[in-house]
Amino acid sequence: MFEIEYKGGNAVELATKNVTIVFDPKRSLVGLRDIIVNGGVEVGTEKRFLTGAPEYKLNIDGPGEYEVSDVAISGFQISRQLDDPSKSIAEGTFYTVDVDGTRVAVLGNIENSLSEEQLDELGAVHILVIPVGGNGYSPDAEIAANLVKAIEPKIVIPVSYADSSLNYEVPQDSVDLFVQAIKAPVKEESKLKVKNGLLPESLEIWKLKLSI
Numbered sequence: 001m002f003e004i005e006y007k008g009g010n011a012v013e014l015a016t017k018n019v020t021i022v023f024d025p026k027r028s029l030v031g032l033r034d035i036i037v038n039g040g041v042e043v044g045t046e047k048r049f050l051t052g053a054p055e056y057k058l059n060i061d062g063p064g065e066y067e068v069s070d071v072a073i074s075g076f077q078i079s080r081q082l083d084d085p086s087k088s089i090a091e092g093t094f095y096t097v098d099v100d101g102t103r104v105a106v107l108g109n110i111e112n113s114l115s116e117e118q119l120d121e122l123g124a125v126h127i128l129v130i131p132v133g134g135n136g137y138s139p140d141a142e143i144a145a146n147l148v149k150a151i152e153p154k155i156v157i158p159v160s161y162a163d164s165s166l167n168y169e170v171p172q173d174s175v176d177l178f179v180q181a182i183k184a185p186v187k188e189e190s191k192l193k194v195k196n197g198l199l200p201e202s203l204e205i206w207k208l209k210l211s212i
Contacts, residue, residue, distance in 0.1 A: 045108025
């Protein structure tokens with residue numbers, strides 16, 4: 001069994017019985033307290049989203065293969081052109097996490113689409129975590145919806161969308177735009193719990209409540 005919680009911005013926390021993995025835990029970038037888990041693992045889709053805190057037993061900041069307790073993590077490099085021409089191309093990493101026979105993909109702030117090669121790297125994804133807020137910071141609703149259709153997960157968890165309690169670098173769109181673009185059933189829960197690999201037969205949107 002494992003659980004996924006939404007922590008605001010791009011941050012999500014995946015916890016098994018043996019390890020807690022936090023993606024993009026530097027929440028001070030959006031006005032919240034950074035997430036630090038003693039003995040946990042922090043993973044950055046971009047290096048600036050990592051805390052570097054010594055309390056973490058492992059800091060993952062780029063492509064590679066990683067075995068952590070009962071979890072296998074794979075990172076794949078991706079580049080995106082920032083909207084601001086004065087800034088260079090941003091280098092990032094998207095990840096797959098294999099746990100209990102279930103594959104979770106965490107995309108981060110990717111550009112408009114994934115290549116066929118990158119889709120092959122993702123493989124068969126069961127749960128997809130994807131930013132949807134747009135405005136040059138992350139994929140917008142339409143781009144995110146197209147990515148969901150290409151990846152074909154059973155569950156999609158939108159992140160990085162407008163929230164009055166968060167202070168983004170640029171304004172983010174409402175998650176409702178993504179929901180309208182997908183037209184799939186929506187579940188609003190505090191966390192996603194996956195037990196024995198049980199997943200819905202068709203696509204569901206899990207709009208997880210912000211966990212401070």
